Amino acid sequence: MFEEIGTTTEGDLIINVGPQHPATHGVLHLVITLNGETIKKVEPHLGYIHRSIEKMCESLTYRQFIYVTSRMDYLSAHINNHACALCVEKGLQIEVPPRALVIRVIMDELTRIASHELWWGAMAMDLGAFTPFFHAFRERESINEIMEETCGARLTMNYNVPGGVMADLHKEFPKRVKAFITLYKSKISEYAELVTGNIIFQNRMKMVGHLSVGDAISYGCSGPTARGSGVSCDIRKLYPYAVYDKVEFDEVLETGCDSFSRYIVRIREMQQSVRIIEQLIDNIPDGEFQAKTKAVLKLPKGEFYTRVETARGELGVFIVSEGGTTPYRIKFRSPGFSNLSALDKMARGSKLGDLVAMMGTLDLVIPDIDR
Amino acid sequence: MWSISKITEIIQHWLNQTFNPTWALIFEMVIAGVCVIGLFAVLGLVLVIMERKVSAWIQIRLGPNRVGPKGMFQSLADTVKLLVKEGMTPDGADKFLFNLAPVIAMIVAMLLMAPIAFAKDFRLWDLNIGVLYVSAISSIMVISILMAGWASNNKYSLMGAMRSGAQIVSYELSAGLSIMSIVVLTGSLNLSDIIYSQSDGWWIFKGHFPVMIAFVIFIIAVTAETNRAPFDLAEAESELTAGFHTEYSGMKFALFFLAEYVNVFIVCAIGATLFLGGWMPFHIGHWDSFNHVMDYIPSSIWFFGKTFFLIFLIMWFRWTFPRLRIDQLLNLEWKYLLPISIFNILLVTVMAILKWHF
Numbered sequence: 001m002f003e004e005i006g007t008t009t010e011g012d013l014i015i016n017v018g019p020q021h022p023a024t025h026g027v028l029h030l031v032i033t034l035n036g037e038t039i040k041k042v043e044p045h046l047g048y049i050h051r052s053i054e055k056m057c058e059s060l061t062y063r064q065f066i067y068v069t070s071r072m073d074y075l076s077a078h079i080n081n082h083a084c085a086l087c088v089e090k091g092l093q094i095e096v097p098p099r100a101l102v103i104r105v106i107m108d109e110l111t112r113i114a115s116h117e118l119w120w121g122a123m124a125m126d127l128g129a130f131t132p133f134f135h136a137f138r139e140r141e142s143i144n145e146i147m148e149e150t151c152g153a154r155l156t157m158n159y160n161v162p163g164g165v166m167a168d169l170h171k172e173f174p175k176r177v178k179a180f181i182t183l184y185k186s187k188i189s190e191y192a193e194l195v196t197g198n199i200i201f202q203n204r205m206k207m208v209g210h211l212s213v214g215d216a217i218s219y220g221c222s223g224p225t226a227r228g229s230g231v232s233c234d235i236r237k238l239y240p241y242a243v244y245d246k247v248e249f250d251e252v253l254e255t256g257c258d259s260f261s262r263y264i265v266r267i268r269e270m271q272q273s274v275r276i277i278e279q280l281i282d283n284i285p286d287g288e289f290q291a292k293t294k295a296v297l298k299l300p301k302g303e304f305y306t307r308v309e310t311a312r313g314e315l316g317v318f319i320v321s322e323g324g325t326t327p328y329r330i331k332f333r334s335p336g337f338s339n340l341s342a343l344d345k346m347a348r349g350s351k352l353g354d355l356v357a358m359m360g361t362l363d364l365v366i367p368d369i370d371r
Numbered sequence: 372m373w374s375i376s377k378i379t380e381i382i383q384h385w386l387n388q389t390f391n392p393t394w395a396l397i398f399e400m401v402i403a404g405v406c407v408i409g410l411f412a413v414l415g416l417v418l419v420i421m422e423r424k425v426s427a428w429i430q431i432r433l434g435p436n437r438v439g440p441k442g443m444f445q446s447l448a449d450t451v452k453l454l455v456k457e458g459m460t461p462d463g464a465d466k467f468l469f470n471l472a473p474v475i476a477m478i479v480a481m482l483l484m485a486p487i488a489f490a491k492d493f494r495l496w497d498l499n500i501g502v503l504y505v506s507a508i509s510s511i512m513v514i515s516i517l518m519a520g521w522a523s524n525n526k527y528s529l530m531g532a533m534r535s536g537a538q539i540v541s542y543e544l545s546a547g548l549s550i551m552s553i554v555v556l557t558g559s560l561n562l563s564d565i566i567y568s569q570s571d572g573w574w575i576f577k578g579h580f581p582v583m584i585a586f587v588i589f590i591i592a593v594t595a596e597t598n599r600a601p602f603d604l605a606e607a608e609s610e611l612t613a614g615f616h617t618e619y620s621g622m623k624f625a626l627f628f629l630a631e632y633v634n635v636f637i638v639c640a641i642g643a644t645l646f647l648g649g650w651m652p653f654h655i656g657h658w659d660s661f662n663h664v665m666d667y668i669p670s671s672i673w674f675f676g677k678t679f680f681l682i683f684l685i686m687w688f689r690w691t692f693p694r695l696r697i698d699q700l701l702n703l704e705w706k707y708l709l710p711i712s713i714f715n716i717l718l719v720t721v722m723a724i725l726k727w728h729f
Contacts, residue, residue, distance in 0.1 A: 015526045203695075
């Protein structure tokens with residue numbers, strides 16, 4: 001329930017951060033109890049951007065509902081679509097052609113880099129540095145252009161369909177991706193100079209927002225948030241899907257348990273994504289980009305669950321089918337929701353300025369939390 | 372060479388010929404007042420467009436480029452917008468203090484302009500305690516911020532104001548001590564004496580290492596005093612929305628905005644005067660012919676060149692550094708800058724007594 005807003009008898013100051021606040025990057029509402037500048041409690045209030053996506057999916061066919069999921073975590077839209085397509089394919093036991101698998105993985109990793117680029121800029125902005133945002137967008141822009149050329153959309157790609165991808169790659173695709181990788185590699189040192197190596201930045205991040213291994217597990221954190229605490233939870237490694245078991249990459253783990261580790265995990269993860277793309281871009285197999293499927297898809301009666309690693313963590317898709325053309329019930333396990341629940345634990349006892357930095361390192365996308 | 376004093380002399384001569392002495396004095400005061408207000412407005416506009424262009428340059432974008440040639444009149448258009456905007460006063464605000472705060476901020480910025488020499492012999496008030504005057508008046512600035520924060524009836528504003536109070540009061544110490552090191556070397560509080568003492572070389576070159584340290588501390592401290600990033604905790608966009616001026620809109624906000632930029636100009640002008648010789652051209656000891664060539668460049672260009680260089684430096688800080696946390700900010704002052712300044716002023720004193728400087 002909402003607490004009464006105002007100063008309490010103990011002299012605590014209760015302030016509302018959000019739903020309209022520059023730090024929350026969306027309509028997240030945090031009720032913060034402060035003692036001076038020190039945080040005593042953080043209480044997230046959700047539901048401002050709840051669009052009942054799960055309910056909407058129940059009235060859409062198995063081909064249609066994938067498009068709605070782009071709007072959940074709009075920064076890793078392609079990966080969301082991938083998870084849904086995987087779940088439908090699992091139910092129908094569709095054999096996806098190898099070309100489509102490779103295309104999916106390349107696009108997944110490009111999406112991951114784009115998402116982390118945006119996170120990097122936005123997080124630096126939370127800390128008061130405005131310039132990194134524009135530098136991040138320069139690289140992100142070239143990914144968006146690749147996406148636009150390939151799928152016709154820049155943000156909500158809708159490129160995945162059950163059985164493969166919607167259209168074949170265009171001829172220029174490998175060239176464009178290689179050009180992006182060259183650009184990205186030339187900018188890595190700039191990132192380190194501008195933000196990572198900055199003494200003010202390091203002081204703001206290190207030893208702040210402590211999330212122990214136990215807490216990360218018990219709050220159900222996943223993705224870079226948990227890997228910053230040393231929890232091995234990369235779905236791409238643990239339960240490989242598509243061609244992730246055939247490419248070489250490292251699961252990035254940091255054991256600092258603080259904001260800086262979570263930051264470093266994401267920075268290094270971008271480099272791992274580049275590594276994956278480099279291995280695949282010259283080896284896209286020829287053949288079909290989409291498996292032959294029936295015009296109307298009907299999942300057999302039963303329950304199907306798949307999970308993928310989005311830019312934010314583990315996304316699970318759970319479909320209950322009654323054998324009809326639409327799902328009986330759909331449930332998404334979104335990474336942002338669990339990650340946000342750890343915020344209170346992390347923030348207690350630190351300063352207000354640090355809360356913003358911690359929210360930055362959680363990489364929150366509010367439509368993903370509310371759905 | 373080309374000195375503005377000639378123009379002022381012509382004006383004074385003409386006024387004294389045309390009117391009786393009392394009226395001449397009154398007219399002179401009016402002209403000076405109009406000059407200050409004009410300079411205030413022009414500086415505000417120039418600095419805002421400069422900030423936007425510098426930030427655009429650092430952030431690989433173009434910046435304003437629609438209004439006038441290369442967007443040079445953008446800030447003029449913004450001013451017109453702010454002037455015609457409704458000035459809101461929130462419910463429950465202390466209306467008197469709320470409206471008074473921006474005015475105080477502007478008055479303080481205007482008062483600070485008095486002792487600054489903009490060119491050779493061109494200043495409003497040749498005060499014999501100029502340095503003391505500047506540090507005294509600049510500390511009034513914090514009152515307007517506290518007033519704005521308290522009167523707004525907003526928690527963000529209040530927190531911003533409290534942060535700002537703690538910050539300005541602490542950083543004034545090291546700013547004052549670094550200014551003192553020049554006063555020790557010159558033996559005068561008069562800003563024009565300080566400038567004339569640099570006729571054979573600027574203090575930053577004459578004063579060896581200790582003056583350089585004092586200069587660095589001065590730049591850090593005044594960046595904090597004017598609430599500029601990385602010390603912009605009073606505003607802290609991502610934490611406190613806009614800090615102490617969250618509730619201000621229209622012209623009342625513009626006054627705060629203008630006062631901030633003029634304050635930046637003033638602290639940079641003081642820095643240029645104390646460490647870089649003010650309007651004094653670049654002179655090297657007894658190289659008379661070299662010094663003579665340097666004298667050909669007008670003194671106003673020397674002054675504004677140095678001041679704008681320092682302003683550029685402060686803008687550069689703002690667009691590259693992340694913000695400090697409040698405890699780190701106070702740690703930096705009380706644990707590092709203040710002890711270093713105190714030790715440094717000791718060094719400078721020893722240097723001044725033994726006449727080790729050039």
